Amino acid sequence: MALTGLEIFKHLPKTNCKECGFPTCLAFAMKVAAGQEGLDSCPKMTDEARLALSAASAPPQRLVKLVGPQGEFAVGQETVMFRHDETFHNPTGVAILVSDALSNAEIQARCQAIKALRFHRVGTDISVDLAAVQNTSANGAKFAAAAKAVSEQTSLPLVLISPDGTALKQAAEALGSGIKPLLVPTDGALDSAVELAKEKKLPLCLTNVDLEALSSLTEKLSANVPDLMICPGNLPSPKVIEYLSVARRAALKKKYRPLGFPALVYATGQDPAKAAIQASAYVAKYAGIVVLDTVEPWAVVAVLTTRQNIYTDPRKPVQVEPKLYDSGQPGDKDPLLITTNFSLSFYSVESELTAARLSARILAVDTEGTSVLTAWAADKFNPETITKALNNSQVQNLLKHHKVVIPGHVAVISASLADECGWEVLVGPKEASGIPSYIKNDWKP
Ligand code: SF4
Numbered sequence: 001m002a003l004t005g006l007e008i009f010k011h012l013p014k015t016n017c018k019e020c021g022f023p024t025c026l027a028f029a030m031k032v033a034a035g036q037e038g039l040d041s042c043p044k045m046t047d048e049a050r051l052a053l054s055a056a057s058a059p060p061q062r063l064v065k066l067v068g069p070q071g072e073f074a075v076g077q078e079t080v081m082f083r084h085d086e087t088f089h090n091p092t093g094v095a096i097l098v099s100d101a102l103s104n105a106e107i108q109a110r111c112q113a114i115k116a117l118r119f120h121r122v123g124t125d126i127s128v129d130l131a132a133v134q135n136t137s138a139n140g141a142k143f144a145a146a147a148k149a150v151s152e153q154t155s156l157p158l159v160l161i162s163p164d165g166t167a168l169k170q171a172a173e174a175l176g177s178g179i180k181p182l183l184v185p186t187d188g189a190l191d192s193a194v195e196l197a198k199e200k201k202l203p204l205c206l207t208n209v210d211l212e213a214l215s216s217l218t219e220k221l222s223a224n225v226p227d228l229m230i231c232p233g234n235l236p237s238p239k240v241i242e243y244l245s246v247a248r249r250a251a252l253k254k255k256y257r258p259l260g261f262p263a264l265v266y267a268t269g270q271d272p273a274k275a276a277i278q279a280s281a282y283v284a285k286y287a288g289i290v291v292l293d294t295v296e297p298w299a300v301v302a303v304l305t306t307r308q309n310i311y312t313d314p315r316k317p318v319q320v321e322p323k324l325y326d327s328g329q330p331g332d333k334d335p336l337l338i339t340t341n342f343s344l345s346f347y348s349v350e351s352e353l354t355a356a357r358l359s360a361r362i363l364a365v366d367t368e369g370t371s372v373l374t375a376w377a378a379d380k381f382n383p384e385t386i387t388k389a390l391n392n393s394q395v396q397n398l399l400k401h402h403k404v405v406i407p408g409h410v411a412v413i414s415a416s417l418a419d420e421c422g423w424e425v426l427v428g429p430k431e432a433s434g435i436p437s438y439i440k441n442d443w444k445p
Helices: 005-009 025-033 047-056 104-115 140-154 165-174 190-200 211-221 237-252 272-284 297-310 343-355 372-377 383-393 408-421 432-442
Strands: 063-068 071-076 093-099 118-121 124-127 130-134 158-162 182-185 204-207 228-231 264-267 289-292 324-327 336-340 360-365 403-406 424-427
Touching (some): 005 025, 063 158, 104 140, 118 297, 130 140, 140 158, 140 165, 158 165, 165 182, 190 204, 228 264, 264 272, 272 289, 324 343, 343 432, 372 408, 383 408, 408 424
Parallel strands (some): 182 204, 204 228, 403 424
Antiparallel strands (some): 324 360
């Protein structure tokens, strides 16, 4: 959280000695607040002041990193309560549970299912980020073997959940050096897990349903184990959301450091549809990691889609490059569809064509990433901008017809567009879902 010049000034020696190159301490403080000078430029600053300023300027929520065989996963360091206030920064990690009580063949099948949970939506690949290995076998060696197998077979960073500190240590050591799983001790394993996290510099998740008790614990431990996460355990969904909201508000609004840690929650032990709904609510408010026990693609894709939407930056419209696109293998008699360069509009059209195995050209007009109706209302999707895009694309050289299809929502511009561009303007369906039947039944080159 950025400090103001006056907040920084309070910690300076106030001698105005000019050794920093500025005429007064206040002038120096203002430069530091603006990010144009570092604290090191003041040789008179005491260690206490330096420590206080560093701590005060630290983010209100800790960034926690897990490391797997092929990369790391970072969560936390959020700065706002509501996405539209700025943006959410580090997307919620979606973890799939794997019990160590499964046989080797079942673990292998589970890992294959986890790896298959990859989807392509609005031009982006989305997939699960983590595997959560749970020690339900009450056998440390089995837990370690399962953790090693899941790590090797999925290449994902791991969450290790166990009621046994020794088993956690066996599993963490089985993963090899450089790999940093998140330790989630349950029941009586906390003390040994703290020692393990301290010794191997691993992130640690503290489970406590009582936020006050949890605050005391994080205050006590955070000096030695800085990478902490918090977990409400098994609470009803509304209580989990209340817990996460209170913790987030305390950290961000009250700058209450003991709750400035990302949270891990469970959406497990129920039918996959309910789990997907519950997990999606947790993604919105305010889970750092959500653990699922389903590998049903239709359930997991719902959670990943929610996450993708929540974590897009509202300050930057999601857009594709404004240009002419081929969908399928269009010939010179196939349709030319006009839309905007808002990703969701473009990919809605493109995915309907692909699903129906139809070939067409799509002209994405530059509307600065806004949707058809928004762009039309803002006068960015009008006869002039569409004509300019048509001319720039040189698409007339690829076609034996002279027809364009515009979205039904902007039928009102069809006549003026025809006058402006000289093409025959056809009014297509209002929704992208109507495009396949429109092409099959109404398109005549
Ligand atoms: S060097 Fe430090 S004490 Fe001296 S004027 Fe600059 S900020 Fe003030």
